[in-house]
Amino acid sequence: MAKVLTSRADDYNQWYQDLVTKADLADHSAVRGCMVIKPHGYAIWEKMQQALDKMFKDTGHVNAYFPLFIPKSFLSKEAKHVDGFAQECAVVTHHRLKTIGDTPETRQVVVDEKAKLDEELIVRPTSETIIWNTYRDWIKSHRDLPLLINQWANVVRWEMRTRLFLRTAEFLWQEGHTAHATKQEAIEETERMLDVYAEFAENFMAIPVIKGIKTPNERFAGAEETYCIEAMMQDGKALQAGTSHFLGQNFAKAFEVKFANSENKLEYVWATSWGVSTRLMGALIMSHSDDAGLVIPPKLAPIQVVIVPIFRSEEELKAITDAANKLMTDLRAKNITVKFDNNDKDRPGFKFAQHELKGVPVRLGIGPKDLANGSVEMARRDLMTKEVVPMEGLAQRIADTLDDIQSNMYKKALERREAMTHYVNTWAEFEAALDKGGFVMAHWDGTAETEARIKEQTKATIRCIPLNNKQEDGQCILTGKPSKERVVFARAY
RNA sequence: CGGGGUGUAGCGCAGUUGGUAGCGCACUUGGUUUGGGACCAAGGGGUCGUCAGUUCGAGCCUGGCCACCCCGACCA
Missing domain, CATH: 3.30.930.10 (Bira Bifunctional Protein; Domain 2)
Known part of the structure; x- marks a missing residue:
């Protein structure tokens, strides 16, 4: 691969x-x-x-x-x-250009200084x-x-x-x-x-x-x-x-x-x-997303299901196309967006990789074996798993699978966040936690000075003070002054 | 904006001492293939990031500029 x-x-x-x-x-x-x-x-x-x-x-x-x-x-x-915002504004100063130079080689467009705006526009x-x-x-x-x-x-x-x-x-x-x-x-x-x-x-x-x-x-x-x-x-x-x-x-x-x-x-x-x-x-x-490419939650995926035909002859392709069309009608009736990838240029393996790269949540493979058995191969992008499932009741099964992918992706992201959220009480723990990466829940004395010193020393900023935050007595990790709640520290994009 | 790096075909790269540009993938055509990134054959594609300079001659040397990457500063 x-x-x-x-x-x-x-x-x-x-x-x-x-x-x-x-x-x-x-x-x-x-x-x-x-x-x-x-x-x-x-x-x-x-x-x-x-x-x-x-x-x-x-x-x-x-x-x-x-x-x-x-x-x-x-x-x-x-x-x-x-x-x-002053530091990062684009300013419009003129409203006209003019061409100078007589020959094609020397001709260029310049700002017409006569067309200066009275008041500049931001x-x-x-x-x-x-x-x-x-x-x-x-x-x-x-x-x-x-x-x-x-x-x-x-x-x-x-x-x-x-x-x-x-x-x-x-x-x-x-x-x-x-x-x-x-x-x-x-x-x-x-x-x-x-x-x-x-x-x-x-x-x-x-x-x-x-x-x-x-x-x-x-x-x-x-x-x-x-x-x-x-x-x-x-x-x-x-x-x-x-x-x-x-x-x-x-x-x-x-x-x-x-x-x-x-x-x-x-x-x-x-x-x-x-x-x-x-x-x-x-x-x-x-x-x-992962090392194979994008992973898009079904609710935001432009294409939720892609069907890849596997065929040798025109006859096989035609039979697969008939089956795919029936399935697509059923899927569209459930408001599922589906694409039949029947281009004859790429081989199936290449198509699999492409759709994984682009993050299509569900991929179906339909080949001669499936037509004979009344089955399809269904692959999930989030888990990178494949299973052979019956054609019977497939549209509903896919709808359920899309729902499951959506909730599984959330669950996985939540579990990762929880695993990477650290509660610390000392400066040493704080620095160690930051190096591991993730959110660091720590007490802060509430002053801008302390916040700035922590940022200077660790590059971590206070991302936020959570709403409905649990109140608990503690001591600021830097100054040791009393604090009533933990705030979220992290290095940020 | 400061420090470092990179820029050669769509992508990834090679290019010796300065002598007029090549490889793999991709692309086009034909054929064989097709259940995890196919194979054979024949083709097409480049003002070497850009502008200037040095030179008989620049992808290669010198300078300016542009873009991107990494590290700072700034920021959503």
Whole structure:
């Protein structure tokens, strides 16, 4: 068997890189830090979008679209916000090009200096400012609230160092921006959307997550409180998979967004924002995939079942095709997506390997023996097992198998996370646990100074303070000062 | 942005002292094959990352730039 991927044991980073490109998910582009998302990768992203979009709509949100460009002056209206993003913004300064040079050899396109913009435009790193500037006009009365809007968009953050899906200069995401009459409602919204993300991660992506809040250091610029879901990758590193922010009245005050309450008094509105991005693709890959390639949970697989015919003659192929067509009709009736891979170029063994690389959850092999016996060979991608099963009742059996794969993938990821979560009480234990990899649950004295010192010494950050965290007396692993709860430390992507 | 590395066909690589580019896989055509990455035969594909310089002559030497990888700093 020809090896296509670097193994995880040999070089985890290289494995990830190989997998993303070899499984046709994405490629590097001609533009620094930007990727081309290829059809197979985009198909998975579309499945994520569809599931999330439905969840957003089911919780009362509607979609809209705001501009890519933000006037520079908007960004500076919220002081902490601009500090958070100023370092990584792309700036549009001109609106016209011109051609210089008389011959084809010397001809080139240059910026027309006469076409300088009066006010420079920022390519959005996130859309709070343009949206809140717009909301000012939309919100006049408590009857306009709550305003529950989401947008699917691209954003640009000029990153120093990029990795496909995990951190790219341009990425795709959704950003929800909501306005509420009361603080309580806004906090409820923030928590509701965190729950939506957690449910999506666990039920669709089959990734267990810890819901928690960020420390002030790790908080979104401009937020009062940042909630997050944290996932653990196979190498034990943490990955922030989604965030939901309670923005308080910071943006309402910066953009003068006030509403008349029922007593006709003007009040500033309360805000939230929340987002997940194509980074989830990275989480999906690093949670489940193996040395043979991608493993995709059935609920997000663009193709859930592939049928590979095994044949010698045209007659055999025709008989197999008839059987496959019947089966496909049954599967589609159950909303299972299925592909019949009948190209005559590749041999069955090659097809098996290809579909494993691309992560198709269930593969069926149908050959002359199966037609004679009324059976098929069914292979599971998650367990890499094969069994011969009867054609009778197969569609239902496959539906059940897909369900089982979905839950098995979650269970496996959960077991791995539990095995790689360490509870420690001393500094020596803490360092040892970090070197093993995974989440380290430890007491912390609650100060930013201690958090920074730990990060400096170990590269580990506080991923979150879990919601509904168990309260227990303990001592900070670094300073020995008293602590009431353990927080999640890890090295992170 | 700093330190290190890499860049030759779609992918992985070789290319000697500077003398005008090759191998494996993939691709095309034909045939034989087909239950775990088939085989035979004949073909096609390259401004050697890019721009300049040195030279009679550059894949090879020199410099600039670009991209990617690893390690830092920064960050979702």
